[in-house]
Structures are given as structure tokens and as C-alpha cells.
Amino acid sequence: MFDETALRELASIQTEGPILSVYLNVDPTRRTAEEYKLELRELLKQVSSEVPAEDLEVAKRYIEYEYDWSGRGLAMFSNAAEGIWYVYPLAVPVRSGATVARRPYISPLVEIDGLYGKYVVALIDRQGGEFYYFQMGELMDQVGMEGEDVRHTRRGRGSSVHGMRGGSPISGRHEAALVQRNLKDIAADLVDFCQKYHPRRLLLGGSEHTLAQFMDALPPATRELVADTFSSESVLNDAEVREHSFRLLNALEEHEHTRAINTVRTQAAKGMNGVVGLDQTLSVANEGRVQVLVVERSYHQPGYQCQGCGYLTAQQMDRCVFCGGTFTEIPDAVEAVVTQVVDKGGNVKVVNDGQLIEARVGALLRY
Ligand SMILES: [Zn+2]
Structure with missing residues (x-):
């Protein structure tokens, strides 16, 4: 069962070798199980050169023999060499995709958690x-x-005959x-x-x-x-309660995103408690000052991370100014900051593309 605790746990994982992260939309109203299996194989093929074959096999085996096809989405994380295997069937759909990095790719789960x-x-x-x-x-x-x-005091039920039946009428x-x-x-x-x-x-x-x-x-x-x-x-029934609540939550979340974005932009423009843009966001995240991170869904940017203290930067540097450590290139500094903020207990809002205009990422600060 996926919950906040599981999300924190995923955010804290860092491995020596590559971790395969796979999201699969399995909404039964859209396609058949066979079609989804085919889609998974295609996704895995795209990353097959970046990850050991064992991890690809683990994901295929799960889908083939263990998965019960309940729900509408699936998230899998594997690094067999280091004993890592997490699988989360989800009641809500996800965007299908496969990613390889040193940490689990958690942004889609962060987005679902924010919503539902x-x-x-x-x-x-x-x-x-x-x-x-x-x-x-x-x-x-x-x-x-x-x-x-x-x-018998409910309106629209029966006639006055009902109201008069038996006993004294309630005043x-x-x-x-x-x-x-x-x-x-x-x-x-x-x-x-x-x-x-x-x-x-x-x-x-x-x-x-x-x-x-x-x-x-x-x-x-x-x-x-x-x-x-x-x-x-x-x-009228449980399924309708669910569907109706989903519609309400989507509208609420959109409203909250707009509000968060406006706050970040206003605070950043005033030079107060907000920053926009990757460089500035990474800088405040390194200091542990992010209260709310706002990031566009498709924004990805390579970057560098200090192997000594974990310092994140979008700019290439020889030595870490904080610990003197060396930097390693990472495929996605944006995802790295999402993970870092979740790990430290901050709030992350994954918003629609274009909502932050040229900045694409920003943050509201704790202090
Ligand atoms: Zn460092």
C-alpha cells in the first residue's frame, strides 16, 4: 500500500548502481492487459542499455506472474544488485514511463499523493x-x-396521508x-x-x-x-462518491497550485520568501530552506551533485565550496531537488507545464 511513509522511504534511497523506475498506466477502461504488457516491454527496451538485465526481468516477471491487475496504475523500482525492489499498485492512473538514475524517480507519486x-x-x-x-x-x-x-418529516415523500398515519405528528x-x-x-x-x-x-x-x-x-x-x-x-453509490471526489480534488488542487505559484512569484519579485528558476531553487534547497517546491511536470535538467555533502548545482564546478568534495554529473537536477525536499519533509507541488512561464521551478522558503 502506498502512502506518505512509503514516499519518504523512497525519497531516502540512494544507491551505488542504477535504479530502474517504471510507471505503467493500466487503466482497464483504456486497453487490455496484453496491450499493457507490450507497452511495458517497449518502455524497458528504451532503458535496456542503462540498467542490468536482471532489473528488466524483475519488472517483466512481476507483470507476468504476480500482478493481479487491480487498480489503474503501477509503480515499480528495482536495483536487484543492491536488494531493492518496491512495487505499488495504484488506484489512480499514472503516465507510463521508465527512468534510470541513482535514486527512485518519485515525482509522479508526489503528484498523486498531493491530489489523492x-x-x-x-x-x-x-x-x-x-x-x-x-x-x-x-x-x-x-x-x-x-x-x-x-x-416522516422529509419532504416530497408521500402525501399528507402518510403524515397523518399513526401517532401524533411531530411539531x-x-x-x-x-x-x-x-x-x-x-x-x-x-x-x-x-x-x-x-x-x-x-x-x-x-x-x-x-x-x-x-x-x-x-x-x-x-x-x-x-x-x-x-x-x-x-x-448514489460508492463508485460515484469516488468519481465525484476525484473531480472535486482535481479542481481544488488546480486552485491551490495557482495560489502557490502566485505566492512564489510575488515573493520572489519582492525579494522576500520566494525564489524562481533552477539555480536559485537549488541554492535554497541546499540550505534546507524549501517549504513548498513548485515544479512543472515535464521539466528536467541535467546537473551536478557533490559526492561529499550532496550539494546540488546546475553549474559545473571543480570542487565543492562547502566540503571540498568532487561533483558527479546527474541526469536530472530537478528530480534531485524534488527528492531532497520530500526527504526533508517539505511540500512539493507538481504543476502543469507552462504555469511557471520561463522559470519552470520555484520555491517558497521556510525563512
Ligand atoms: Zn560538498
């Missing part, structure tokens, strides 16, 4: 709630709760108090559910009026997690 990492969807009505916990787009847990019956005030009590109970359960899973985002579905009341019943810490709300009328 850990979130909760809660469908709320006046009587009960249904909570869903998703991790990397995969439904991990689901619980439902029912409060006191407010059935408007009694009904409101009942709904209030139910929402309070649902809120308490949702707080417990969130404390169990620590989602980064919470999406609430329900009628506008009910959600407004429900928000009031939530403690501030949980209310702050609410990233978006939606009308739950269109969401």
Missing part, C-alpha cells in the same frame, strides 16, 4: 451520515451512522430539535473518524441547508479540514 493522498468524504443528511476514508484514491474504510428517525420545533441532535451526533462521529485517519482534506456532501447546520456543529479543527462541499443528490 488522504481524504475523507462525508455524506450528511438530517438523520444520518456515511463516511468514506480514501488513501491514494483507494477506498480504505467506510462507516455509516443513523440517528433518530425523522423519516416543527420538535423536528428541528431532533435534526439538531442528530447532526451533533453525526459531527461527533465524524470527528472520531477523522482522528483515526488524519485526512488532509474533508469533503462534505448534502443539502445546502443541512450542511450549513452541520458545519456549525463541527469543532473548529475539523471545520478547517473541510475543503469543499457538494450536493449529494447526484451521488
Whole structure:
């Protein structure tokens, strides 16, 4: 199962020999398993001169004999000579590709984690709630709760004949108090559910009026997690909850990217807490000052890394100014800084190409 911990672990790996990183889109609605196997063989052929044959075999064997074809994406990392083999079936699609470097190529996973990492969807009505916990787009847990019956007070159900059936009709005030009590109970359960899973985002579905009341019943810490709300009328089953949440998350993420980019650019223009461009970004990353790294998806640039202290630079230098070590050429300094920031616990946003204009990469600083 892929999660934040696995991502950190991948970011910390550095090997003597080459690591093969393979991403394969296996969305069953697009192609067949046989076609994907063929695609994998083509991808592996492209990197066959850069990596030992054993690693190519490991990936082929996994696809051929072990993979159950669940999910829509797959990430594999292999360096058999140094005992490294990680495979992560993913519930969401990825862009297919194969890369060889001294570290796992993690940017695609960073992007997926940013989008679908850990979130909760809660469908709320006046009587009960249904909570869903998703991790990397995969439904991990689901619980439902029912409060006191407010059935016959629901509108649009039956005629006045129903309303009159049996017992005394509930007064408007009694009904409101009942709904209030139910929402309070649902809120308490949702707080417990969130404390169990620590989602980064919470999406609430329900009628506008009910959600407004429900928000009031939530403690501030949980209310702050609410990233978006939606009308739950269109969401009828679990698959629809998932698909709908994906649409909301994509829109939210795009919005957050735009905001992060604007902040970086503004701060950089003012000479404050932001930098743009590879040279400056590498420089602040070396100092461990990156809080949020913003990088365009297709940006790759060769560079150099000090073998002594890990100092990254896009410019060729004879000796490291910090430790006197020698530099080794690396295929992708952009990916190296992504890995470094993830490893140090910073946040990375992989944004669409063209969003950072000529800079292509930038960072918001811790201090
Ligand atoms: Zn150095």
C-alpha cells in the first residue's frame, strides 16, 4: 500500500548502481492487459542499455506472474544488485514511463499523493451520515451512522396521508430539535473518524441547508479540514462518491497550485520568501530552506551533485565550496531537488507545464 511513509522511504534511497523506475498506466477502461504488457516491454527496451538485465526481468516477471491487475496504475523500482525492489499498485492512473538514475524517480507519486493522498468524504443528511476514508484514491474504510428517525418529516415523500398515519405528528420545533441532535451526533462521529485517519482534506456532501447546520456543529479543527462541499443528490453509490471526489480534488488542487505559484512569484519579485528558476531553487534547497517546491511536470535538467555533502548545482564546478568534495554529473537536477525536499519533509507541488512561464521551478522558503 502506498502512502506518505512509503514516499519518504523512497525519497531516502540512494544507491551505488542504477535504479530502474517504471510507471505503467493500466487503466482497464483504456486497453487490455496484453496491450499493457507490450507497452511495458517497449518502455524497458528504451532503458535496456542503462540498467542490468536482471532489473528488466524483475519488472517483466512481476507483470507476468504476480500482478493481479487491480487498480489503474503501477509503480515499480528495482536495483536487484543492491536488494531493492518496491512495487505499488495504484488506484489512480499514472503516465507510463521508465527512468534510470541513482535514486527512485518519485515525482509522479508526489503528484498523486498531493491530489489523492488522504481524504475523507462525508455524506450528511438530517438523520444520518456515511463516511468514506480514501488513501491514494483507494477506498480504505467506510462507516455509516443513523440517528433518530425523522423519516416522516422529509419532504416530497408521500402525501399528507402518510403524515397523518399513526401517532401524533411531530411539531416543527420538535423536528428541528431532533435534526439538531442528530447532526451533533453525526459531527461527533465524524470527528472520531477523522482522528483515526488524519485526512488532509474533508469533503462534505448534502443539502445546502443541512450542511450549513452541520458545519456549525463541527469543532473548529475539523471545520478547517473541510475543503469543499457538494450536493449529494447526484451521488448514489460508492463508485460515484469516488468519481465525484476525484473531480472535486482535481479542481481544488488546480486552485491551490495557482495560489502557490502566485505566492512564489510575488515573493520572489519582492525579494522576500520566494525564489524562481533552477539555480536559485537549488541554492535554497541546499540550505534546507524549501517549504513548498513548485515544479512543472515535464521539466528536467541535467546537473551536478557533490559526492561529499550532496550539494546540488546546475553549474559545473571543480570542487565543492562547502566540503571540498568532487561533483558527479546527474541526469536530472530537478528530480534531485524534488527528492531532497520530500526527504526533508517539505511540500512539493507538481504543476502543469507552462504555469511557471520561463522559470519552470520555484520555491517558497521556510525563512
Ligand atoms: Zn560538498
